Amino acid sequence: MLWSLIKILVFVAIVAALAIGASILLETSGGVQVTVAGTEYTLGPLQSVIAIVVLVVAVWVLLKILSLCVAILRFISGDETAISRYFSRGRERKGYQALADGLMALASGEGRVAMNKAARAERYLHKPELTNLLTAQAAEMAGDRHKATESYKRLIEDDKTRFVGVRGIMKQKLAEGDTETARKLAEKAFALKPRHAETQDVLLRLQAQAHDWAGARSTLSAKLKSGTLPRDVYTRREAVLALSEAHEVLDENSSIDAREQAIEANRLSPDLVPAAAMAARAYVSKGKPKNATRLLRKAWDAQPHPDLAAAFAEIEPNESPQERIRRFTVLTKTHPDHPETRLLLAELYVVAEDFPEARRALGDLAEPGKGDARALTLMAAIERGEGASDGIVRAWLARALEAPRGPQWVCENCHTIHSAWMPVCSNCEALDTLAWKTPPRSEVQGAVAAHVLPLLVGQPDPAPEPEPMPDSKSDDIPEAELVDTIPRPEDPLETQVSTGAEADQKDDKKAS
Numbered sequence: 001m002l003w004s005l006i007k008i009l010v011f012v013a014i015v016a017a018l019a020i021g022a023s024i025l026l027e028t029s030g031g032v033q034v035t036v037a038g039t040e041y042t043l044g045p046l047q048s049v050i051a052i053v054v055l056v057v058a059v060w061v062l063l064k065i066l067s068l069c070v071a072i073l074r075f076i077s078g079d080e081t082a083i084s085r086y087f088s089r090g091r092e093r094k095g096y097q098a099l100a101d102g103l104m105a106l107a108s109g110e111g112r113v114a115m116n117k118a119a120r121a122e123r124y125l126h127k128p129e130l131t132n133l134l135t136a137q138a139a140e141m142a143g144d145r146h147k148a149t150e151s152y153k154r155l156i157e158d159d160k161t162r163f164v165g166v167r168g169i170m171k172q173k174l175a176e177g178d179t180e181t182a183r184k185l186a187e188k189a190f191a192l193k194p195r196h197a198e199t200q201d202v203l204l205r206l207q208a209q210a211h212d213w214a215g216a217r218s219t220l221s222a223k224l225k226s227g228t229l230p231r232d233v234y235t236r237r238e239a240v241l242a243l244s245e246a247h248e249v250l251d252e253n254s255s256i257d258a259r260e261q262a263i264e265a266n267r268l269s270p271d272l273v274p275a276a277a278m279a280a281r282a283y284v285s286k287g288k289p290k291n292a293t294r295l296l297r298k299a300w301d302a303q304p305h306p307d308l309a310a311a312f313a314e315i316e317p318n319e320s321p322q323e324r325i326r327r328f329t330v331l332t333k334t335h336p337d338h339p340e341t342r343l344l345l346a347e348l349y350v351v352a353e354d355f356p357e358a359r360r361a362l363g364d365l366a367e368p369g370k371g372d373a374r375a376l377t378l379m380a381a382i383e384r385g386e387g388a389s390d391g392i393v394r395a396w397l398a399r400a401l402e403a404p405r406g407p408q409w410v411c412e413n414c415h416t417i418h419s420a421w422m423p424v425c426s427n428c429e430a431l432d433t434l435a436w437k438t439p440p441r442s443e444v445q446g447a448v449a450a451h452v453l454p455l456l457v458g459q460p461d462p463a464p465e466p467e468p469m470p471d472s473k474s475d476d477i478p479e480a481e482l483v484d485t486i487p488r489p490e491d492p493l494e495t496q497v498s499t500g501a502e503a504d505q506k507d508d509k510k511a512s
């Protein structure tokens, strides 16, 4: 209020002052004489004041025009000016709009549109780290591999986007099936970003496939360090890799390293069956059968397995069948009712030609609807040993041919059956997926066997009732030969006893 009053008073005072000034100037005689180009002008006092004001305004306008000219000149020569800033803001807006449209197109699956938008965005924005990525992904979506590769290569050139570029090309190589190049790229990507979980997984898988066990182990420990792997899984995988390394070294005949690796693998994962078997063999060859017995007993305690029994038999290769049965009680007293234990005992008794005892050990394992090929084959051997007729023996063998094969190494990922344990599945190439279990029975196989069977053995007799026949031991029963007539998942112990060298060879094959 007061301020408004002061403003009004000041305004009135200025107007009054101007009026007084003008009247004084009008009353004043004389003036200013200006000579321009030989002509003399005489200005009155008021005119002089107006002329000065006009002059000042003219100079100001002139200066403004000059600065505008300078700005235009600088704009033309490429310097940043207000004009260029105005235009670049416009370009930026258009560029980001194109980028946004491109991302939308990518998200809605329109590869070609996204590629065009990316090209437009690049024209306006000059930000290759953004637009190349969009172009690459759009090109992949549109199926233009060449263009995608080109964009990824451009991404590799920049430090900030190198990882994305390497990863992109690695994925392309994987899709093409060029695992060798993909592995090298994965190593590069891993070096750039060691904590990137996906890269770790891809690299580990490729290294395992390429049998680069040392590399795989270092990747595995990086995975543990970055916290993407639980410690128990790590220990198990580490054991698998150590064992794989041992297998590899064994192939190259430097057995000392292989032994240490196998023992290390067994230490890491005592229940890993192939590691236990291999470590036991390593201890036997080092002259430490006690250690071998101890670790096999531990592994058998975790899971009875024919490979463990085979390794256990090798501790004393030259003992008599009776001595062997006695020594095997270390294993057979744990899990006495486990089918594997009973089959093992039956095999041992068959070798010792104690057929009634073998039949007792087998118990109900060979009953209809229950027995697998191994139990039924053993039953045939027992019948033959007890002097049963060829027809009865053939009937058992025929049933064995039709029967399921019992537990085998089955990939838990793709359910492929493997004849021997291996670190990487031969079908899906996954690491450490083989488990010892009964595979689902193939109906086709069963049907084929049922059709082929009468051609092989004639019409089989009905399943025989167990008829113990004492004192009918024949001395010239070739058990090994008998057993070998049926293909078996695991070689039985009796073959090892009768032909020790041959069995060793088989085991070597299994190990490879």
Ligand SMILES: [Zn+2]
Residues within 6 Å of the ligand: 411, 412, 413, 414, 415, 416, 425, 426, 427, 428, 429, 430, 433
């Ligand atoms: Zn598999």
